[in-house]
Amino acid sequence: MNVVINGQPLTIPDGLTVRSLLEHLEFTAGLVAVEINRAIVPRAEHHAAAVREDDAIELVQLVGGG
Amino acid sequence: MSIDALTIGSHTFSSRLFVGTGKYKSVELTEAAIDASGAEVVTVALRRVDLNDRSPSSLMGLLLRRSSLSSENAGRRWTILPNTAGCYTADDAVRTLRLARELGVASIVKLEVIGDPKTLYPDNEQTLEAARILVKEGFTVLPYCIDDPIVCRKLEDLGCAAVMPLAAPIGSGLGIRNPHNLSIILEYAKIPVIVDAGVGTASDAAMAMELGCHGVLMNTAIAEAGNPVLMAEAMREGISAGRKAFLAGRMPRRRYANASSPAAGLIE
Numbered sequence: 001m002n003v004v005i006n007g008q009p010l011t012i013p014d015g016l017t018v019r020s021l022l023e024h025l026e027f028t029a030g031l032v033a034v035e036i037n038r039a040i041v042p043r044a045e046h047h048a049a050a051v052r053e054d055d056a057i058e059l060v061q062l063v064g065g066g
Numbered sequence: 067m068s069i070d071a072l073t074i075g076s077h078t079f080s081s082r083l084f085v086g087t088g089k090y091k092s093v094e095l096t097e098a099a100i101d102a103s104g105a106e107v108v109t110v111a112l113r114r115v116d117l118n119d120r121s122p123s124s125l126m127g128l129l130l131r132r133s134s135l136s137s138e139n140a141g142r143r144w145t146i147l148p149n150t151a152g153c154y155t156a157d158d159a160v161r162t163l164r165l166a167r168e169l170g171v172a173s174i175v176k177l178e179v180i181g182d183p184k185t186l187y188p189d190n191e192q193t194l195e196a197a198r199i200l201v202k203e204g205f206t207v208l209p210y211c212i213d214d215p216i217v218c219r220k221l222e223d224l225g226c227a228a229v230m231p232l233a234a235p236i237g238s239g240l241g242i243r244n245p246h247n248l249s250i251i252l253e254y255a256k257i258p259v260i261v262d263a264g265v266g267t268a269s270d271a272a273m274a275m276e277l278g279c280h281g282v283l284m285n286t287a288i289a290e291a292g293n294p295v296l297m298a299e300a301m302r303e304g305i306s307a308g309r310k311a312f313l314a315g316r317m318p319r320r321r322y323a324n325a326s327s328p329a330a331g332l333i334e
Contacts (some may be wrong), residue, residue, distance in 0.1 A: 012151050026120040027091040032206030033112075033168040038161075040168055058114065060165050062135075064096065064234070065111025065151050066086030066263075 075206035075227040086285025102298035156196035158325025178210035201225035268304030275308025
């Protein structure tokens with residue numbers, strides 16, 4: 001299945017949820033905030049929220065700043 | 067001075083120095099400088115993860131150890147102040163802070179909506195619009211703003227928990243360019259006034275506090291100092307000295323000399 005993550009086209013396995021997508025990408029849960037098609041997916045819904053073909057996904061973390 | 071606490075919204079801090087986490091050469095230096103500064107509030111930015119480097123950033127490791135990001139941390143903890151650096155519209159800033167809230171670090175937030183990449187001066191209309199939305203959504207909003215008493219008053223009227231007028235452009239180190247305006251802002255404001263941006267060295271921080279500002283937020287002045295840890299300590303002392311001088315009340319300025327030794331009893 002093809003999605004766009006942080007502006008980058010990516011092919012990922014079919015049938016993933018947000019939680020399994022983060023596991024697939026080897027990110028630590030809880031340290032990455034998730035938006036799909038500009039709507040935030042709350043952490044409590046990561047296990048149930050399905051990732052679909054052509055979804056535009058944003059994965060965001062904290063970095064140094066002033 | 068332990069009773070001289072700074073209260074912003076429901077938060078109370080004993081340090082009046084807020085520090086950023088950008089521009090440091092290493093995460094070890096970041097931690098050492100923040101410790102030397104005595105700051106309890108540390109700013110961070112939000113950015114896309116790097117899909118080619120999936121390990122948690124070293125800053126995340128530091129925040130997990132030292133900040134409110136982890137509820138398990140005992141003892142003194144840093145309060146994370148997520149910013150909206152790089153946002154040019156109210157929509158982008160609101161979106162960024164909603165994501166920060168999703169990460170559990172948005173109990174207080176630094177709103178900045180930039181209007182121009184060269185000066186990094188704020189866009190007043192967009193800042194006001196974002197503040198209006200964020201306050202309505204329950205955020206404790208600390209807006210970076212121009213050193214204009216009218217904009218500060220509007221931000222206060224919208225329900226911001228503090229205002230953060232700049233001293234000079236972000237990262238410029240030019241010091242307090244308009245102490246007169248800051249004085250007027252302080253005279254009008256019923257919420258804390260935190261000088262944010264433009265401080266270059268410890269005397270700048272002391273001057274802000276002597277004017278009566280309630281705190282100072284800085285990043286580059288420490289991170290780009292020759293010795294960031296020593297400068298962080300200097301800033302801590304500058305903030306403390308300036309605050310004490312403000313509370314003490316300075317002597318009046320006089321045009322001419324006024325002898326300190328008695329005029330009477332001179333030996334003739």
